[in-house]
Amino acid sequence: MTDATVHRHRTAMVRHTLSQPMSLAVRHGVIRPGVTVFDYGCGQGDDLRALAAAGVEALGWDPHFAPGAPRHEAEIVNLGFVLNVIEDSAERVVALKGAWALATRVLVVSVMIVGAVPLDGLRQFGDGYLTARGTFQKYFQQAELKAILTQVTGVEPVALAPGIFALFRSPEEEQDFLLDRRRGRRASTSAYRADRPARNAVARPQLADRIATATDAIAGFALERGRLPHPDEVASDVHDLLAAERVSFARAIEASHDAGIDADLFARAASERRDDLLVHQALNILNRSRTAARPSSSMVRDIRQHFGSQQQFGEQALEYLHALADPQRTVTAMQRASDAGLGAIDEDGRLVIDSERVAELEGVLRCYVGCALYLSGEIEQEHIVRLDPLRRRTTLFPITGRRQPFPETVTSITIDLKRQDVIIRDDPRTLLRKADVFGMARRSRQRSIEGERRSVSSDDAAKVLSRL
Ligand SMILES: C[S@@+](CC[C@H](N)C(=O)[O-])C[C@H]1O[C@@H](n2cnc3c(N)ncnc32)[C@H](O)[C@@H]1O
Numbered sequence: 001m002t003d004a005t006v007h008r009h010r011t012a013m014v015r016h017t018l019s020q021p022m023s024l025a026v027r028h029g030v031i032r033p034g035v036t037v038f039d040y041g042c043g044q045g046d047d048l049r050a051l052a053a054a055g056v057e058a059l060g061w062d063p064h065f066a067p068g069a070p071r072h073e074a075e076i077v078n079l080g081f082v083l084n085v086i087e088d089s090a091e092r093v094v095a096l097k098g099a100w101a102l103a104t105r106v107l108v109v110s111v112m113i114v115g116a117v118p119l120d121g122l123r124q125f126g127d128g129y130l131t132a133r134g135t136f137q138k139y140f141q142q143a144e145l146k147a148i149l150t151q152v153t154g155v156e157p158v159a160l161a162p163g164i165f166a167l168f169r170s171p172e173e174e175q176d177f178l179l180d181r182r183r184g185r186r187a188s189t190s191a192y193r194a195d196r197p198a199r200n201a202v203a204r205p206q207l208a209d210r211i212a213t214a215t216d217a218i219a220g221f222a223l224e225r226g227r228l229p230h231p232d233e234v235a236s237d238v239h240d241l242l243a244a245e246r247v248s249f250a251r252a253i254e255a256s257h258d259a260g261i262d263a264d265l266f267a268r269a270a271s272e273r274r275d276d277l278l279v280h281q282a283l284n285i286l287n288r289s290r291t292a293a294r295p296s297s298s299m300v301r302d303i304r305q306h307f308g309s310q311q312q313f314g315e316q317a318l319e320y321l322h323a324l325a326d327p328q329r330t331v332t333a334m335q336r337a338s339d340a341g342l343g344a345i346d347e348d349g350r351l352v353i354d355s356e357r358v359a360e361l362e363g364v365l366r367c368y369v370g371c372a373l374y375l376s377g378e379i380e381q382e383h384i385v386r387l388d389p390l391r392r393r394t395t396l397f398p399i400t401g402r403r404q405p406f407p408e409t410v411t412s413i414t415i416d417l418k419r420q421d422v423i424i425r426d427d428p429r430t431l432l433r434k435a436d437v438f439g440m441a442r443r444s445r446q447r448s449i450e451g452e453r454r455s456v457s458s459d460d461a462a463k464v465l466s467r468l
Pocket residue numbers: 008009011012013015019040041042043044062063064065079080081082085086091095
C-alpha cells in the first residue's frame with residue numbers, strides 16, 4: 001500500500017462532548033472565557049462549536065474540513081490527535097512547528113498512546129499501523145512524544161494525561177500551573193467561610209456591607225494562600241468597587257480582618273501552602289525543571305512570606321529531598337497512612353490508596369505521586385494508586401463500578417520512575433479490600449462482606465488487588 005491510500009481525514013470523528021485534551025485544558029483553567037483558542041487540525045469542528053457556546057473565542061483550521069480557514073495566532077492552540085494520523089514523520093514535525101508558531105501562551109498536544117487500544121488485525125505500516133478504513137495510526141510512547149516535543153520546540157512539555165502534553169511559552173505561567181496542580185489539600189474557601197463569625201457590628205457596619213464583595217475576595221485569597229494579597233493579586237472589579245466607595249486597599253484588608261478571617265484557618269492555610277511549595281520545589285529539583293528558577297511574582301511573594309527568602313526555601317526543599325531518599329522514612333510514612341485509614345499496605349509492602357485521598361498523604365508520599373504524575377499526567381477516571389517507592393514505581397488502576405462490593409479494574413498505568421516512562425497494559429484485577437482502600441469504618445457492611453469472602457476463598461488476607 002502506498003502513502004496515497006492513507007485517508008487521514010477519516011480519523012476525524014463526530015464529537016458530542018469536548019475532546020479529552022480540550023476538556024483537560026478547561027478543567028485546569030488553561031481554557032476559560034476570555035482567552036483565545038485555535039484548533040490546529042480541528043476535524044469536523046465540534047470542539048470549536050462547544051467552546052464558542054461556552055463563550056470562548058475559538059477558531060480552527062483543518063487541511064481536509066476547513067482548508068481555506070486562516071491560521072490565526074491564539075493564546076491557546078490545540079493540536080489534538082493530529083500527529084498520530086500522519087504517516088510521514090517529517091510532516092509531523094511540520095505540523096507541530098506550525099501549531100507551536102501560532103501559540104502565544106500554551107500549546108496542547110495529544111496523540112494515541114501505546115496500550116490504549118488493541119492492535120490485533122492492524123497491518124504494520126512505517127512506524128505505525130493501517131486500519132481497515134485506510135487510515136494510519138501511530139501509537140506513541142509517552143517518553144517518545146515528550147522527546148519529540150522538546151526537540152522540535154525547545155521547550156520541555158508538561159504531561160497533562162497519558163498522551164497529552166502542554167507546552168508553556170512563559171516559565172512563570174508553567175510554574176504557577178505546576179504548583180496549582182501539585183497542591184495537596186485544596187482549601188475550599190467556601191467551606192472555610194461557612195462558620196465564620198458574624199461581622200463586627202461595631203466597626204463601621206455600613207462600610208463592611210458596602211464593600212462585602214471586596215472583603216470576601218481578600219478573605220478568600222488569604223484562606224487559600226495563608227497570606228494577605230498584594231493589590232495586583234485581586235481582580236479588577238474589586239479595585240473598581242473600592243474606588244467607587246473611596247476605600248483604600250489597606251482599609252479593605254483591615255475590614256476583611258473585621259469580617260472574620262479565622263486565625264486558626266489562616267494558620268492552617270499557611271502551613272498547607274508551605275507544604276505545597278516544598279513538594280513543588282522538591283519535584284522541580286528532582287525533575288530538573290528548567291523553569292524552576294522563574295517563579296511568578298505571586299509565587300515569589302508566597303516564598304518570601306512562608307520561608308523568608310528564596311535561598312532558605314531552596315535549602316529546605318533540598319533537606320526535604322534528602323529525607324525523601326531515606327527508604328525507612330517512606331516505609332514509615334506508608335505505614336502511618338495505612339494506620340490512619342488512608343489506604344492499605346499489600347503483600348509486597350506497597351500502599352494502595354484511592355486517588356481522591358492522595359492529597360491527604362504526607363508530603364514525602366505526595367512527592368512520589370507527584371513524580372509519577374509529572375511523567376504521566378493525570379487520569380480522568382476514578383482510580384486507585386499503588387505506591388511502590390522502594391521499587392521506584394507508581395501504578396494507577398482506573399476503576400469501574402465504585403459501588404460494587406469488589407470494583408474491577410481492567411487497565412493499569414505503570415509509571416516507572418527509573419526508566420522515566422509510562423506503560424499502559426491490559427491488567428484485569430479485582431479490588432479485594434475496598435473497605436481499607438476507601439477508608440470505610442471498621443464495622444462497615446463492606447468490611448464484613450470482605451471478611452466472609454476471604455474466609456471462603458482462603459485468599460491471602462493481605463492481598464488488596466487480586467488478578468482475575
Ligand atoms: C483524529 S482527527 C482529530 C480532529 C480533532 N482535532 C479532534 O480531536 O476531534 C485528525 C485530523 O487531523 C487532520 N490532519 C491531517 N494532517 C494534518 C496536518 N498535516 N496538519 C493539521 N491537521 C492535519 C485531519 O484532516 C483530521 O481532521
